[in-house]
Amino acid sequence: MDWERRRIELQWHAAGFRQELRARWVLRKVNRLGRRARVLGDPRVDGTDVEIGDDFIIWQAHRQTLVSGGGRIRIGDRVFLNSGSVVLSVLEITIGDDVALANEVYVMDSNSHGVEGRPHVDAPVHIGSGTWVGARAMILPGVTIGKRVLVAAGSVVTKDVPDDVLVAGNPAKVIRTLSYPPRCRRAWHDAWCPCPKIEALEGDGSPPALDEPA
Ligand SMILES: CC(C)(COP(=O)(O)OP(=O)(O)OC[C@H]1O[C@@H](n2cnc3c(N)ncnc32)[C@H](O)[C@@H]1OP(=O)(O)O)[C@@H](O)C(=O)NCCC(=O)NCCS
Numbered sequence: 001m002d003w004e005r006r007r008i009e010l011q012w013h014a015a016g017f018r019q020e021l022r023a024r025w026v027l028r029k030v031n032r033l034g035r036r037a038r039v040l041g042d043p044r045v046d047g048t049d050v051e052i053g054d055d056f057i058i059w060q061a062h063r064q065t066l067v068s069g070g071g072r073i074r075i076g077d078r079v080f081l082n083s084g085s086v087v088l089s090v091l092e093i094t095i096g097d098d099v100a101l102a103n104e105v106y107v108m109d110s111n112s113h114g115v116e117g118r119p120h121v122d123a124p125v126h127i128g129s130g131t132w133v134g135a136r137a138m139i140l141p142g143v144t145i146g147k148r149v150l151v152a153a154g155s156v157v158t159k160d161v162p163d164d165v166l167v168a169g170n171p172a173k174v175i176r177t178l179s180y181p182p183r184c185r186r187a188w189h190d191a192w193c194p195c196p197k198i199e200a201l202e203g204d205g206s207p208p209a210l211d212e213p214a
Pocket residue numbers: 082101102103133134135150151152153154155166168169175
């Protein structure tokens with residue numbers, strides 16, 4: 001038995017348990033919360049109409065993480081919100097399954113102020129399943145982002161984005177189409193969602209234990 005590895009695994013499980021306990025307090029205002037939510041630090045989740053699926057993870061470290069407003073906020077299963085991200089809704093923001101918002105991502109469905117005497121714009125925002133939004137990207141009101149999209153760091157997304165593309169820049173433009181291996185359900189991979197292609201190269205060649213097909 002590798003004791004050092006066992007010790008690290010135990011520490012990992014203990015940290016997970018603490019984060020699940022913390023979630024019960026921090027996410028107490030959420031209208032509907034799935035199973036196994038985990039919270040690190042002290043994010044503010046105080047929107048008045050928020051529903052969140054299973055295996056939600058939200059972190060706060062260096063900056064306030066915020067899920068707030070009087071709009072309808074719907075967050076799917078296995079979603080990760082990293083430190084400093086803001087999801088601010090007056091109307092409707094939906095985030096699909098397996099979505100990750102990196103550090104300091106800003107998602108808003110209202111301009112808050114009008115210009116040139118025009119009324120201010122409130123328009124729903126949708127982020128498709130499997131999409132990864134890079135650090136400090138912004139998603140503006142009215143935007144629908146497709147599935148398994150990779151939004152590069154610092155992008156400002158002003159228009160709808162189709163499925164399976166990389167977008168980057170300000171305003172964000174499609175850089176290229178992304179092609180994924182079969183059964184890949186999200187734009188990034190890690191230990192919890194390994195890339196089938198890499199597993200086949202590095203592992204024993206057996207298919208990964210993904211719990212649902214893309
Ligand atoms: C998008 C990203 C993952 C790179 O993906 P990639 O598939 O390796 O893309 P490439 O590096 O091949 O870049 C493709 C093109 O997009 C451009 N590009 C990449 N990222 C960009 C960005 N953030 N802003 C503007 N342009 C960008 C590249 O310059 C390149 O342009 P070119 O074809 O004219 O040379 C990376 O740039 C990025 O944004 N990383 C941030 C990840 C993050 O936020 N992590 C936080 C932890 S959750």
